[in-house]
Amino acid sequence: MPVDHVADGIYISGWRATLIVENLRQRGITNVLKLFRDTPFFPDDFNVFELPVEDGEPLPPDALPRGVAFVLKQVEASRPVLVMCGAGISRSATFVLAALVARGYDLPDGFALLHEQHPDATPHPHLWQSLIDNFGLDYPLDDALTWMRELRSGEKNT
Helix, strand or coil: CEEEEECCCCCEEEEHHHHHHHHHHHHHHHHCEEECCCCCCCCCCEEHHHHECCCCCHHHHCHHHHHHHHHHHHHHCCCCEEEEECCCCCHHHHHHHHHHHHCCCCHHHHHHHHHHHHCCCCHHHHHHHHHHHHCEEEEEEEEHHHHHHHHHHHHHHC
């Protein structure tokens, strides 16, 4: 199944998750943060928050807080939530990581967990910077890019 559980009822995937709607229902996942425009769409019984953002560009100032608020609302109500973008690599990884940070994870530990559960997680540098800026974190972008490179190179060496 192209959907990975990261933590706390938060799942991540790309658009292909729309092909397995019945599997999502069986896992109790009917809440979705959708970070891309247009099709494919979910059936009407899904609670979908559409927040289209562009990959590879800084996030609009309100995008991350709005998306994270949706995710946290679902998690706090014990409703599993799927965060998805086109490929499940950059935008969705950024929003999942932001939700983890909002739940108290330290940024490097949150990213390590995200990468462990979803090895494709590779936020674009502009999205990393948006996340760091939004939370006022005391990490330079270069640190985040180094963590990402190290995790990916360690994966290839094993």
